[in-house]
Amino acid sequence: xxxxxxxxxxxxxxxxxxxxxxxxxxxxxxLAKVLKVNEEWIDxxxxxxxxxFARDLGTGTVRWSLADLCAQAGARALAxxxxxxxxxxxxxxxxxxxxxxxxxxxxxIADQLGLDQVPTYQLQSGCAxxxxxxxxxxxxxxxxxxRAGLVIGGDVCSxxxxxxxxxxxxxxxxxxxxxLFGDGAGAAVLTAEPAAEAxxxxxxxxxxxxxxxxxxxxxxWFGLADRYEDRQAVREDYKxxxxxxxxxxxxxxxxxxxxxxxxxxxxxxxxxPQLSGRMTRRIHEELDVPGAIEVSCVADTGNNGxxxxxxxxxxxxxxMSSGQKAxxxxxxxxxxxxxxxxxxxx
Amino acid sequence: MQTIxxxxxxxxxxxxxxxxxxxLAADLDRLPEWxxxxxxxxxxxxxxxxxxxxxxxxxxxxxxxxxxxxxxxxP
Numbered sequence: 098x099x100x101x102x103x104x105x106x107x108x109x110x111x112x113x114x115x116x117x118x119x120x121x122x123x124x125x126x127x128l129a130k131v132l133k134v135n136e137e138w139i140d141x142x143x144x145x146x147x148x149x150f151a152r153d154l155g156t157g158t159v160r161w162s163l164a165d166l167c168a169q170a171g172a173r174a175l176a177x178x179x180x181x182x183x184x185x186x187x188x189x190x191x192x193x194x195x196x197x198x199x200x201x202x203x204x205x206i207a208d209q210l211g212l213d214q215v216p217t218y219q220l221q222s223g224c225a226x227x228x229x230x231x232x233x234x235x236x237x238x239x240x241x242x243x244r245a246g247l248v249i250g251g252d253v254c255s256x257x258x259x260x261x262x263x264x265x266x267x268x269x270x271x272x273x274x275x276x277l278f279g280d281g282a283g284a285a286v287l288t289a290e291p292a293a294e295a296x297x298x299x300x301x302x303x304x305x306x307x308x309x310x311x312x313x314x315x316x317x318w319f320g321l322a323d324r325y326e327d328r329q330a331v332r333e334d335y336k337x338x339x340x341x342x343x344x345x346x347x348x349x350x351x352x353x354x355x356x357x358x359x360x361x362x363x364x365x366x367x368x369x370p371q372l373s374g375r376m377t378r379r380i381h382e383e384l385d386v387p388g389a390i391e392v393s394c395v396a397d398t399g400n401n402g403x404x405x406x407x408x409x410x411x412x413x414x415x416x417m418s419s420g421q422k423a424x425x426x427x428x429x430x431x432x433x434x435x436x437x438x439x440x441x442x443x
Numbered sequence: 444m445q446t447i448x449x450x451x452x453x454x455x456x457x458x459x460x461x462x463x464x465x466x467l468a469a470d471l472d473r474l475p476e477w478x479x480x481x482x483x484x485x486x487x488x489x490x491x492x493x494x495x496x497x498x499x500x501x502x503x504x505x506x507x508x509x510x511x512x513x514x515x516x517x518p
């Protein structure tokens with residue numbers, strides 16, 4: 098394994114976080130009724146209590162686009178940071194579910210936020226995209242000399258929530274997606290100097306580890322030539338995910354602690370991977386850092402992909418005090434990407 | 444669905460699991476492919492067919508397809 102090319106770059110800070118969840122939370126009773134599946138089963142096996150959907154569950158109408166949700170989250174992060182929008186030097190978005198393939202959704206977000214003449218980047222990525230956005234943002238400040246930037250993660254998984262579908266025909270690898278996912282967005286303002294929350298971003302891990310491995314999750318896309326082909330739009334190898342994600346999470350935790358020269362006892366907060374209420378509980382137990390406070394959200398927000406780390410960050414910032422340390426672990430099971438980041442409040 | 448044969452047909456057709464002799468009585472862990480999502484598909488199919496809600500708590504306590512059948516026809 099190569100060591101990460103991370104030779105202690107100039108310090109970068111997290112100034113603020115903003116999030117956006119569409120509409121009212123949808124509980125298991127409502128979801129079970131719409132999907133015509135058993136509510137108790139969702140409670141027991143998925144362990145997620147509520148989620149939010151950008152699409153109206155009754156009519157199927159799209160109420161918010163990904164750009165709308167990300168712009169809301171971005172505006173909240175900007176307002177909380179105290180940073181003048183004119184000082185924002187770049188915008189980075191991580192998502193697996195862009196509104197269009199072109200223009201990249203990040204540009205619509207910049208437009209909605211009134212940002213212009215700035216570099217924009219969109220990372221096509223699953224659960225690790227938010228971490229990659231933080232990593233790229235950190236590099237743009239530490240390496241390119243920007244003073245501040247906006248990094249965003251969001252997903253609109255309900256694009257694949259086909260309400261007219263009879264799930265009796267669905268394969269288990271397809272069915273699971275209907276009960277796991279939700280929609281949402283989150284954003285953070287990164288700065289070169291401590292501002293607002295003044296949390297130092299000590300380290301970011303982002304590593305592809307999928308050489309020769311079958312994907313754990315695939316989201317297909319369709320064009321005019323292949324839109325009628327009988328292919329499953331979303332496939333999840335949930336058995337592989339249940340087997341490998343907890344192991345990878347433990348590896349990430351200990352690798353990052355080693356690189357940071359932090360002991361597990363020094364950790365005040367742990368942000369574990371957010372798969373589902375049940376899987377996250379299990380992974381957190383296996384991470385086994387009893388002295389650290391768990392910061393999770395998935396049982397309330399559903400798995401909304403790239404929004405998750407920002408939703409966790411929002412919960413973290415509300416309780417983090419000066420000198421405290423936090424470590425976040427994320428695993429993208431699509432092509433098995435290890436990700437994580439470490440924070441320390443100044 | 445009333446008989447155990449009709450139940451076996453439902454398992455084959457709705458879940459796509461080919462049942463061999465003895466599979467109905469076998470421990471669920473011994474069925475190849477069996478997992479919690481197949482359980483959801485079976486519960487959903489049974490509820491649709493019988494028009495009754497299945498007590499998931501009790502379904503989870505039983506260890507064979509035959510026992511699930513008993514719960515579905517004799518709640």
